[in-house]
Amino acid sequence: MLLTVLELIGVVAFAASGAMVGVTKRLDLFGVCLIGVFTAIGGGVLRDVLLGITPPTSLTTWKYFTTALVTSVVVFFAHAAIRKLRREILVLDALGMGLFASSGATIALDVGASNQAAMLIGATAAIGGGVLRDILVNEVPLLLHRDLYAIPALIGSSVVVACAAAGLGSNVGLVIGTVSASVLRVLALWRKWNLPGPRVVD
Amino acid sequence: MLLTVLELIGVVAFAASGAMVGVTKRLDLFGVCLIGVFTAIGGGVLRDVLLGITPPTSLTTWKYFTTALVTSVVVFFAHAAIRKLRREILVLDALGMGLFASSGATIALDVGASNQAAMLIGATAAIGGGVLRDILVNEVPLLLHRDLYAIPALIGSSVVVACAAAGLGSNVGLVIGTVSASVLRVLALWRKWNLPGPRVVD
Amino acid sequence: MLLTVLELIGVVAFAASGAMVGVTKRLDLFGVCLIGVFTAIGGGVLRDVLLGITPPTSLTTWKYFTTALVTSVVVFFAHAAIRKLRREILVLDALGMGLFASSGATIALDVGASNQAAMLIGATAAIGGGVLRDILVNEVPLLLHRDLYAIPALIGSSVVVACAAAGLGSNVGLVIGTVSASVLRVLALWRKWNLPGPRVVD
Numbered sequence: 001m002l003l004t005v006l007e008l009i010g011v012v013a014f015a016a017s018g019a020m021v022g023v024t025k026r027l028d029l030f031g032v033c034l035i036g037v038f039t040a041i042g043g044g045v046l047r048d049v050l051l052g053i054t055p056p057t058s059l060t061t062w063k064y065f066t067t068a069l070v071t072s073v074v075v076f077f078a079h080a081a082i083r084k085l086r087r088e089i090l091v092l093d094a095l096g097m098g099l100f101a102s103s104g105a106t107i108a109l110d111v112g113a114s115n116q117a118a119m120l121i122g123a124t125a126a127i128g129g130g131v132l133r134d135i136l137v138n139e140v141p142l143l144l145h146r147d148l149y150a151i152p153a154l155i156g157s158s159v160v161v162a163c164a165a166a167g168l169g170s171n172v173g174l175v176i177g178t179v180s181a182s183v184l185r186v187l188a189l190w191r192k193w194n195l196p197g198p199r200v201v202d
Numbered sequence: 203m204l205l206t207v208l209e210l211i212g213v214v215a216f217a218a219s220g221a222m223v224g225v226t227k228r229l230d231l232f233g234v235c236l237i238g239v240f241t242a243i244g245g246g247v248l249r250d251v252l253l254g255i256t257p258p259t260s261l262t263t264w265k266y267f268t269t270a271l272v273t274s275v276v277v278f279f280a281h282a283a284i285r286k287l288r289r290e291i292l293v294l295d296a297l298g299m300g301l302f303a304s305s306g307a308t309i310a311l312d313v314g315a316s317n318q319a320a321m322l323i324g325a326t327a328a329i330g331g332g333v334l335r336d337i338l339v340n341e342v343p344l345l346l347h348r349d350l351y352a353i354p355a356l357i358g359s360s361v362v363v364a365c366a367a368a369g370l371g372s373n374v375g376l377v378i379g380t381v382s383a384s385v386l387r388v389l390a391l392w393r394k395w396n397l398p399g400p401r402v403v404d
Numbered sequence: 405m406l407l408t409v410l411e412l413i414g415v416v417a418f419a420a421s422g423a424m425v426g427v428t429k430r431l432d433l434f435g436v437c438l439i440g441v442f443t444a445i446g447g448g449v450l451r452d453v454l455l456g457i458t459p460p461t462s463l464t465t466w467k468y469f470t471t472a473l474v475t476s477v478v479v480f481f482a483h484a485a486i487r488k489l490r491r492e493i494l495v496l497d498a499l500g501m502g503l504f505a506s507s508g509a510t511i512a513l514d515v516g517a518s519n520q521a522a523m524l525i526g527a528t529a530a531i532g533g534g535v536l537r538d539i540l541v542n543e544v545p546l547l548l549h550r551d552l553y554a555i556p557a558l559i560g561s562s563v564v565v566a567c568a569a570a571g572l573g574s575n576v577g578l579v580i581g582t583v584s585a586s587v588l589r590v591l592a593l594w595r596k597w598n599l600p601g602p603r604v605v606d
Contacts, residue, residue: 022346030353031346045252050449052458054254055310055319062318108459116466117459131540136333138342140542144426144435151434224548232555233548247454256456257512257521264520338535340544 003174007103008067010096015040015068016082017093018133019075025137029076035136036072037065043128047104050121051111090189097149098182101126101156102174109170115161122157123150126181148188156181205376209305210269212298217242217270218284219295220335221277227339231278237338238274239267245330249306252323253313292391299351300384303328303358304376312372317363324359325352328383350390358383407578411507412471414500419444419472420486421497422537423479429541433480439540440476441469447532451508454525455515494593501553502586505530505560506578513574519565526561527554530585552592560585 018039022032041058048056058064075082082089105122113121127143127150134141143149156177163173187193220241224234243260250258260266277284284291307324315323329345329352336343345351358379365375389395422443426436445462452460462468479486486493509526517525531547531554538545547553560581567577591597 025342025346027346030350034346034352049251049453050459050463052254052456055252055315055323059252059319059322060316065318065322113459114464116469117463120463120469121459135337135539136343136346138340138542140429141540144429144431144438144540148434150438227544227548229548232552236548236554251453254456257454257517257525261454261521261524262518267520267524337539338545338548340542 003103004063006095006099006178008063009092010099011040011064011067012071013089013092013096014043014129015071016075016089018129019072020079020082020089021133021137022072023076023079029073032076033069033072035133036075037068038136039129039133040068040071041065041129042132043100043104043125043130046128046132047107047121047125050124051108051113053107053111091186094152094182094185094189095178097126097153097185098156098178098180100129101153101181102160102177105157105160105177106170106174109161109164115165118161119154119157122160123153126150126153126156148193149185152181152184152188155184205305206265208297208301208380210265211294212301213242213266213269214273215291215294215298216245216331217273218277218291220331221274222281222284222291223335223339224274225278225281231275234278235271235274237335238277239270240338241331241335242270242273243267243331244334245302245306245327245332248330248334249302249309249323249327252326253310253315255309255313293388296354296384296387296391297380299328299355299387300358300380300382302331303355303383304362304379307359307362307379308372308376311363311366317367320363321356321359324362325355328352328355328358350395351387354383354386354390357386407507408467410499410503410582412467413496414503415444415468415471416475417493417496417500418447418533419475420479420493422533423476424483424486424493425537425541426476427480427483433477436480437473437476439537440479441472442540443533443537444472444475445469445533446536447504447508447529447534450532450536451511451525451529454528455512455517457511457515495590498556498586498589498593499582501530501557501589502560502582502584504533505557505585506564506581509561509564509581510574510578513565513568519569522565523558523561526564527557530554530557530560552597553589556585556588556592559588 015036019032019036021039022035027035041064044058044064045056048054048058101122104125105118108118108121130143130149131141159180160173160177163176164170217238221234221238223241224237229237243266246260246266247258250256250260303324306327307320310320310323332345332351333343361382362375362379365378366372419440423436423440426439431439445468448462448468449460452458452462505526508529509522512522512525534547534553535545563584564577564581567580568574
């Protein structure tokens, strides 16, 4: 139950971030909805395909799709007000990222994936939607050139794997993994942490 | 038999649309063939991966690949003449879209997918090739910013699901679904129907 | 054992080519690593998803991921020196391409794919990483508009299928397939072979 609520919060945050990008790119209502939905469920679909869970869970029930669609419509009509919530959306997005990384790793372990696969597929679930969003609007994916994003995701999924290896229950891993990844992401945004910058190319 | 003929018509239309884009982008013969083939079979490959049908049907038999390849070569050498058939190609493309939406939903139901999965995966099969084409040539996918395309696809796959739920045979659903989606698409092109336009961004 | 060593050489070459593109695009350390890793393991992940091998082999063991990561870090800090090895990297890349085409076809036949599927999925494994690299940095994929790349890949995977059909052992096919594809690619680079150029668009 808690998992479902948290997951839907993540879907709302990711759909909002996708739809905001769509509005900025001056897409029409349908384009904004499409990119909102792709951003929100893309990571989960990719995770399920990599794990052999077909059809992917987020295509099998209406919950995720409808939540993402409604969020996108709201953003389309209320984007001016939502733009003022930019900071709040970034925090929501960090929470969604942490949760998708942790739930992705948990699901991977559940279906018998190796520890490495769980770490990498969890991180993929967390970053996949955003990468798809950026490819669709023809931008170099943000995570390739700004902010720490994929490293917190990888840390979140690794924490889940470590908790499982330590014999802790999967809910414990889920909570600690989500909190680690999300807090690290918020700290990185707040403190403007970055890795070594681009090399000078002659 | 009818299904196969209709499917190959869809492959021809999608390969032609992909190859025309390749010619416009001044790709060489191989690039034009590659993008024609990707556009024609991309949606079906995506559908099969999402449904766990591996290897995907369109990679398993020569029929689809060869049809797409021959079409692309013809477009490369005869693009000036084909350009004059622009309207006819749009109608063929609408037919292909409707058919892929309907056959995708039918196949999804056949392998036991839920109604929602059949609707969404059918629509994905119909739009996937075009999205892949636009990503490859580095354009924002057409369906994000022009014309009604994905909505007719979603309606076509939904009609198939409704027919199945009503106990009608799968051929009935296939025909009604294809006709609904294709006619709606042609009407949208002809009447220049659009959804609410882009919001003004301050 | 020989297969593993050859495969890791391919991973090094593909990771280096991806990381070099990242450096040229002025990505930071993480972006360079991410694109190096995606380029090196993207083709293999795609191959496994198309064959229903989930989770994909290159996500299940650390070998490929670590090799790709270390290569990318080295390129980031030593790119000036590595740039002088441009010709050597192209030869390595040709070897990697040939090997991925041949090993992809071999693996496909092993899991019972048809001859056509083995040919097409082998070629996909060889070109997939490079296409992903180019999409991520927002370029029209190189193979669409320059050099012979996919045709040697397709020839390599076809040679593997022909050897298997002729009853030769899979190691024989692997070696002949890799050599055919790689030599053809190097010859194409050296002789500047190209297919018929772009058509004039009025």
